[in-house]
Amino acid sequence: xxxxxxxxxxxxxxxxxxxxxxxxxxxxxxxxxxxxxxxxxxxxxxxxxxxxxxxxxxxxxxxxxxxxxxxxxxxxxxxxxxxxxxxxxxxxxxxxxxxxxxxxxxxxxxxxxxxxxxxxxxxxxxxxxxxxxxxxxxxxxxxxxxxxxxxxxxxxxxxxxxxxxxxxxxxxxxxxxxxxxxxxxxxxxxxxxxxxxxxxxxxxxxxxxxxxxxxxxxxxxxxxxxxxxxxxxxxxxxxxxxxxxxxxxxxxxxxxxxxxxxxxxxxxxxxxxxxxxxxxxxxxxxxxxxxxxxxxxxxxxxxxxxxxxxxxxxxxxxxxxxxxxxxxxxxxxxxxxxxxxxxxxxxxxxxxxxxxxxxxxxxxxxxxxxxxxxxxxxxxxxxxxxxxxxxxxxxxxxxxxxxxxxxxxxxxxxxxxxxxxxxxxxxxxxxxxx
Ligand code: XUL
Ligand code: CO
Numbered sequence: 001x002x003x004x005x006x007x008x009x010x011x012x013x014x015x016x017x018x019x020x021x022x023x024x025x026x027x028x029x030x031x032x033x034x035x036x037x038x039x040x041x042x043x044x045x046x047x048x049x050x051x052x053x054x055x056x057x058x059x060x061x062x063x064x065x066x067x068x069x070x071x072x073x074x075x076x077x078x079x080x081x082x083x084x085x086x087x088x089x090x091x092x093x094x095x096x097x098x099x100x101x102x103x104x105x106x107x108x109x110x111x112x113x114x115x116x117x118x119x120x121x122x123x124x125x126x127x128x129x130x131x132x133x134x135x136x137x138x139x140x141x142x143x144x145x146x147x148x149x150x151x152x153x154x155x156x157x158x159x160x161x162x163x164x165x166x167x168x169x170x171x172x173x174x175x176x177x178x179x180x181x182x183x184x185x186x187x188x189x190x191x192x193x194x195x196x197x198x199x200x201x202x203x204x205x206x207x208x209x210x211x212x213x214x215x216x217x218x219x220x221x222x223x224x225x226x227x228x229x230x231x232x233x234x235x236x237x238x239x240x241x242x243x244x245x246x247x248x249x250x251x252x253x254x255x256x257x258x259x260x261x262x263x264x265x266x267x268x269x270x271x272x273x274x275x276x277x278x279x280x281x282x283x284x285x286x287x288x289x290x291x292x293x294x295x296x297x298x299x300x301x302x303x304x305x306x307x308x309x310x311x312x313x314x315x316x317x318x319x320x321x322x323x324x325x326x327x328x329x330x331x332x333x334x335x336x337x338x339x340x341x342x343x344x345x346x347x348x349x350x351x352x353x354x355x356x357x358x359x360x361x362x363x364x365x366x367x368x369x370x371x372x373x374x375x376x377x378x379x380x381x382x383x384x385x386x387x388x389x390x391x392x393x394x395x396x397x398x399x400x401x402x403x404x405x406x407x408x409x410x411x412x413x414x415x416x417x418x419x420x421x422x423x424x425x426x427x428x429x430x431x432x433x434x
Contacts, residue, residue, distance in 0.1 A: 003084055003088070005024065008109075011024075016245050017346075018353070019353060019416065020357055020361075021360035022090075028089075031326070031365060036326060037356075038134065038330070038332055038364060039092065039334065039356055040092075040331050040332065041085065041295050044096070045305065047060070050062050050102050051337075064078060065426040086131050089353070091131070093134035095182075096133070096136055098111075098137075101122070101172075108161070108165070108168075115172060135173065135181060136180075138165050138166045139186075145161060147187065149189070150281055151206050164207070173221065174220060179223040180330060181212070181221045182226045184262075185229075185239055187234055188240070189237045190237055198277040201239070203253070204251070206255060209227075212225070212257045213259070224321035224330065225260065227249075227260075227262070230267040231270050231272075237264050242267075242278060243263060244288070245280045248345055260282070260288065260290075260330075262291065262292060264292035265291075265294050265295050265308065266294050266295060270296065273397065274313075275316065281323075283323070288314050288321075290327070291321070291332050292333050293298075293386050294306060294335050295307075295310055307355040308355050308359065309354050310358065315362040318366035319369060319370075332359060337361075368431050372427075372431055375427060375428065382419075390407050399423075
């Protein structure tokens with residue numbers, strides 16, 4: 001046991017080391033909360049990140065009792081710690097990059113061997129605990145070889161190396177039964193147009209995604225592929241700026257039916273959107289897939305990856321998730337880390353407890369709003385003029401510009417009814433805070 005002093009986290013345990021709102025088996029809108037929420041632990045933040053920032057090194061010890069120079073022993077200690085954390089918090093899923101699982105070796109062959117050994121161990125733990133893999137991905141951005149991108153690198157050798165790494169990451173995802181595979185753009189973007197062929201780079205990125213989809217399907221992957229939009233960081237301009245841009249990329253390269261979106265809250269705000277906007281844009285384009293649940297600091301222009309604590313935002317998110325029909329292969333991955341000053345194992349647990357409770361409360365609120373019905377009714381009523389008369393003729397195609405001109409010659413239009421935004425915000429508050 002890695003955390004002997006830390007107990008199982010209970011629902012209504014009575015103190016801050018328990019859930020106040022997350023009751024995994026409680027049924028809400030016909031489904032247990034754990035199925036609505038599908039919480040996942042992010043291997044990289046929880047088991048690898050040691051709190052370094054651009055001004056200083058780590059503040060957190062993530063050796064988990066192992067000698068870090070023995071890379072396999074350390075990797076297995078991370079597995080033990082991860083499964084203990086997930087079990088104590090009733091988290092059903094995890095997400096990983098290849099490089100999170102075990103330190104990369106000097107050669108690809110040796111790295112792959114290490115990954116085989118560590119994933120054998122993970123698989124054994126999964127069988128023992130029933131914990132599942134939500135999605136896997138490939139780290140094609142940390143090593144200096146990827147400084148100018150992976151799929152968009154100007155070097156064909158680097159493209160080849162990224163493809164080889166992705167092949168292995170896909171195989172590991174299939175081995176662990178993952179229901180998703182994520183493409184975060186990593187360094188797929190540019191710093192200056194003075195040296196960049198944007199069209200060629202985007203075509204190559206699409207080529208790499210298509211190769212991955214084809215290979216994964218050929219080895220039996222049945223899950224979803226996701227692009228994870230992000231506007232900046234690390235590159236000044238990332239190609240997958242936001243959901244709409246990523247959708248256009250998929251459409252332009254014939255990949256729309258193959259790839260959905262993994263929407264991250266902090267990436268949405270970096271793009272100058274609300275999280276809810278990004279989720280709605282994904283849903284209306286038929287590409288809603290999965291979520292990286294975190295939050296940024298609106299006063300900072302970078303990806304702070306904080307555990308979510310904003311209940312209003314989580315409520316908006318769960319309203320979008322429910323109206324998109326809920327998760328199928330996706331879920332809520334906590335792409336989140338504790339602050340640098342929160343450096344104890346207890347802090348990791350507090351991060352998850354607050355994050356999970358925030359979303360549990362968001363789900364409870366969203367269910368209340370749906371049951372109340374007033375917000376949805378108001379929106380529906382707002383478009384009622386299209387149900388009959390000239391509105392119905394517009395929708396059916398019976399009325400074109402000529403007919404609409406004739407209609408308008410006879411009738412001076414009235415201004416639209418009040419949008420009642422303030423009243424609706426009041427209804428929202430009454431529902432969620434009472
Ligand atoms: C980076 C980010 C990644 C992806 C997975 O901002 O969110 O961790 O979630 O590569
Ligand atoms: Co993410």
